[in-house]
Amino acid sequence: MKKTAQLFPNLPLKERLIIASERDIALHTLPGTRIQRVVKDAGSSNISSIRYHYGDMEKLQEAVYYYRYKAMNHYADIILQRWSAEVRDKTTIQHYLFAIFAPRCLIIYHTLPAAYYCGCAEQIETLDPDRIESHDRYPWFRPLRAAFTAISDALSEQLGAEEALYRMHLVTPLTAGTLARKERALREACDEGRVADAAGQLVTFLEDLVESLAASLQREKYQAANATADFKAVFEDLLAIPPEWFIDKD
Amino acid sequence: MIKIDQDAEAFVARYRDLPIAERMLLSIEKQVARFGKEGARIAGILENAGTRNGAAVQHYYGDKDTLIHTAFLYRYKVFNDWSEHYLALLDDSKNAEPLANHLLLGINGAWGYCCKQTLPYCYHAGFIQKMGLDNPGISGIADEFSWSGPMRALIERAIVEFSQAIGQSLAERRMPLGVLQLVSAWAAKEREIRAELSGKKASTEDVVAEIDRFTIEMTEALCANLFREKYRPFKKDPLALLNKTAKRCGAPVWHYEPGSVEESAAALARLR
Numbered sequence: 001m002k003k004t005a006q007l008f009p010n011l012p013l014k015e016r017l018i019i020a021s022e023r024d025i026a027l028h029t030l031p032g033t034r035i036q037r038v039v040k041d042a043g044s045s046n047i048s049s050i051r052y053h054y055g056d057m058e059k060l061q062e063a064v065y066y067y068r069y070k071a072m073n074h075y076a077d078i079i080l081q082r083w084s085a086e087v088r089d090k091t092t093i094q095h096y097l098f099a100i101f102a103p104r105c106l107i108i109y110h111t112l113p114a115a116y117y118c119g120c121a122e123q124i125e126t127l128d129p130d131r132i133e134s135h136d137r138y139p140w141f142r143p144l145r146a147a148f149t150a151i152s153d154a155l156s157e158q159l160g161a162e163e164a165l166y167r168m169h170l171v172t173p174l175t176a177g178t179l180a181r182k183e184r185a186l187r188e189a190c191d192e193g194r195v196a197d198a199a200g201q202l203v204t205f206l207e208d209l210v211e212s213l214a215a216s217l218q219r220e221k222y223q224a225a226n227a228t229a230d231f232k233a234v235f236e237d238l239l240a241i242p243p244e245w246f247i248d249k250d
Numbered sequence: 251m252i253k254i255d256q257d258a259e260a261f262v263a264r265y266r267d268l269p270i271a272e273r274m275l276l277s278i279e280k281q282v283a284r285f286g287k288e289g290a291r292i293a294g295i296l297e298n299a300g301t302r303n304g305a306a307v308q309h310y311y312g313d314k315d316t317l318i319h320t321a322f323l324y325r326y327k328v329f330n331d332w333s334e335h336y337l338a339l340l341d342d343s344k345n346a347e348p349l350a351n352h353l354l355l356g357i358n359g360a361w362g363y364c365c366k367q368t369l370p371y372c373y374h375a376g377f378i379q380k381m382g383l384d385n386p387g388i389s390g391i392a393d394e395f396s397w398s399g400p401m402r403a404l405i406e407r408a409i410v411e412f413s414q415a416i417g418q419s420l421a422e423r424r425m426p427l428g429v430l431q432l433v434s435a436w437a438a439k440e441r442e443i444r445a446e447l448s449g450k451k452a453s454t455e456d457v458v459a460e461i462d463r464f465t466i467e468m469t470e471a472l473c474a475n476l477f478r479e480k481y482r483p484f485k486k487d488p489l490a491l492l493n494k495t496a497k498r499c500g501a502p503v504w505h506y507e508p509g510s511v512e513e514s515a516a517a518l519a520r521l522r
Contacts, residue, residue, distance in 0.1 A: 029380070031289025123286075126379065126437065170464075170471050173438035174431040177384075181426055212427040212475045219474040220483060 001191075005043025007114050014053045015245070016042040018067050019114075021060050026119030026180075030061070065124065068107055068117050070140055071245055075103035075238060077143035082234055087227075093154050093217065094225035097210040099147040101175070102235060105202045108183050110243040112198055113190035118179040125176050151217075158221050171216045178209060203235050257448065261371060262300035271310045272506050273299040275321040276371070282318065283376030283437070290314075312515060318381070319391070319518045325364060325374050326392050326401075327505035332360045333400035336495045337407075347485040350415055350477075353408035354429070355469045357387075359492050360401065361436045362465040366458055367502045370447040375436035384430045394517045397505075412476055421476070428475035432468075439464055462489060 004020040011019075020042035024033045035057055039047050054060040079099040083091050108115045155164035182205055189195040207228060215222045261280065265273050277298035281290035292307055292314070299306065311317040336356040346352045365372045383389050387405040392398040412429075413421040443461070446452040452460075466488055474481040 028288050029286030031285040032287075126376075126434070166467070167471065170435075170467055173435045174428055174475075177431040177434040178427055181430075208423065209427055211478065212424060215478040215481065216428060216471040216475040219470060219481060222474065222478060222481065224479065 002114070003043060004041045004114065013042065013044055013049060017044070017050060017053060017060060018064055022064050022067075022120045023114065023116040025061070025064070025123050026116035029123050033057075033061075064120065067245055068121075071107065071243070072103035073140050073143045074244070075106055076100065076147060078238065078241075079103075079234060080143055080146060087230065091150075092223075092225045092227070093151055093214045094210045094227060095230075096147045096150045096154070097213050098206065098227075098231055098234075100144060101179070101206060101209060102231075102238065104179055105206050105235075106238055106243075108179075108186065109198055109202055109239065112186060112195070115183045115187050118176070118183040122176040122180040155217060158218065167217050171213055174216070175209075175213070199235070199239055203232055206235070207231055258297045261298050264371065266300070270299060270301060270306065272324075272504075273301075274306065274310060274317065275324045275506065278314075278317050279321050279325075279377045280371065280373045282321075282380050283373035283440075286380045287318070316515045316518055319515075321377070322381070322386070323392055323395070324505050326386065327395075327397050328364055328367070328502040329360045329387070330392075330397050330400045331503065332363050332495065332499050333404045335498045336360070336491075337400060337404060339491060339495055339498065343491060345486055346491065348482050350408065350411040351469060351473050351482070351484055352488065352491070353404060353411055354472060355465070355488055355492070356404050357401075357408065357432065358465045358469045358472075359495065360404075361432070362461050362492075363496060363499070363502075365436065365440060365443070366461055369454060369457065370444065372440045372443060375433055375440050379433045379437040384433060386433075391517075394513070394520075416477060416480060424476050428472050432472065435468055462492065465492065 004016055004023060008016055008019060017038065020038045021033070023041065024038050028034070028037075035047055035050065038057075038060075039049060042049075050057060050060055054063060076099050079102060083095050083099065087095060104118060104121075107117045111117060152161075152164055152168060155167065158164075159167070182202075186195060186198055186201070190198075195201075210231075211224060214225070261277075262273075265276055268276075274295060277295050278290060280298055281294045285291075285294070292304070295317075296302065296304065296306060303309075307314065307317060311320065333356060336359060340346055340352055340356065361375060364374050368374060378386055383391075385405065387401040409421070409425075412425075415421075416424070439461075443457055447454070447457060466484075469488075470483060
């Protein structure tokens with residue numbers, strides 16, 4: 001396994017520390033993460049680099065979530081804007097689910113062959129779900145939250161508010177593991193040098209995921225969205241945008 | 251950032267009457283469920299087992315892996331007992347329609363039963379999740395034991411039923427999107443239940459009713475997830491069958507005999 005320092009030699013150490021920490025959490029769980037391993041992986045000589053850039057391990061881990069979350073919101077914003085411009089009154093639950101999960105798949109794509117984001121998110125979520133929720137108070141979190149609200153509104157209309165909330169709550173834990181599993185599969189495929197079309201695979205997977213979640217949420221009221229072409233076009237356009245991660249300014 | 255444990259004392263008090271080797275199984279289950287396999291420290295295990303003897307793990311189990319493996323077997327027998335009763339009742343029952351839903355309900359029901367029987371310290375699904383087993387029934391860990399099998403039969407029958415209904419390739423493609431995440435769903439539910447019970451926000455009866463509801467809702471959600479357009483809801487209230495099984499199953503027999511440690515170590519060696 002290549003070290004983070006070898007994979008991303010051009011990034012500043014501050015950013016490499018985040019990536020190394022993300023990888024360590026994904027592989028060894030949050031309580032199992034070791035400061036020495038992170039530092040070594042990031043290619044720094046000693047642990048004082050963490051102290052210098054972040055203060056302590058906890059602050060570094062805090063930075064880990066913001067790092068990708070901002071990018072996700074950035075992508076989600078683009079997608080939602082496109083839906084409101086192009087599809088308008090035909091937007092289905094699937095469209096909003098796409099806005100939530102496409103950014104994660106883009107992150108997987110951009111970070112291959114060392115994609116650890118979803119694994120890391122899974123570990124954090126299973127340990128302390130409240131942490132994820134606490135993102136909500138940041139203003140830049142609006143696009144993702146808007147997508148959630150749209151889904152719950154659409155569901156409430158069909159099922160009533162209480163039932164809609166219960167079902168969303170029911171389905172949420174299924175997603176983290178699914179994404180982490182896909183990410184792992186792609187990572188392993190990359191290691192063996194047999195990944196031909198990661199982007200294509202991700203679009204198919206995404207469509208499948210979105211439909212299956214919509215089915216779980218709506219059950220007997222479920223209808224396929226038939227938006228394959230839309231999804232594909234948007235995903236390809238987004239792939240063309242060079243990845244831009246957000247290192248916390250503070 | 252992570253305290254070793256806030257509620258170790260209550261945990262120890264709850265299981266005070268059990269032999270120490272058995273308390274260690276409960277303790278590792280809790281530690282792994284909360285912190286993962288790598289995050290579970292011997293110190294935490296000992297603290298929760300209510301001992302200060304640093305060599306206890308070594309004395310009773312040899313190493314952490316054997317301890318974890320035995321902890322898995324400890325609970326797993328109940329899953330098999332449950333599945334056996336459930337399958338028998340399901341075959342007797344004439345109006346278990348649609349069958350695929352009912353098979354999945356059995357798997358969910360087993361998790362729910364285990365969860366109910368271990369309140370308020372339900373950690374089993376979390377434990378299995380952190381061990382990275384999506385589906386303990388077909389992982390082959392307990393194959394050495396005569397009681398093992400019904401759970402596997404239940405899962406395999408469910409898979410056959412799904413494959414027949416939507417075609418094998420579709421079933422294989424859709425399963426990782428939902429049904430294989432069953433353990434994560436239960437682990438999340440357990441966390442929620444523990445939070446409710448520890449905050450004294452809910453009574454045990456409420457929680458048990460909530461688990462029943464969750465069992466059925468989860469089954470429906472996962473069936474819809476797999477079948478999509480072809481999804482059919484339960485024809486009759488499925489709760490009756492669950493209650494009948496629970497009645498027939500009675501109180502659980504946790505699988506712990508002093509001899510099982512050696513057996514478990516031997517089985518683990520063969521698995522490796």
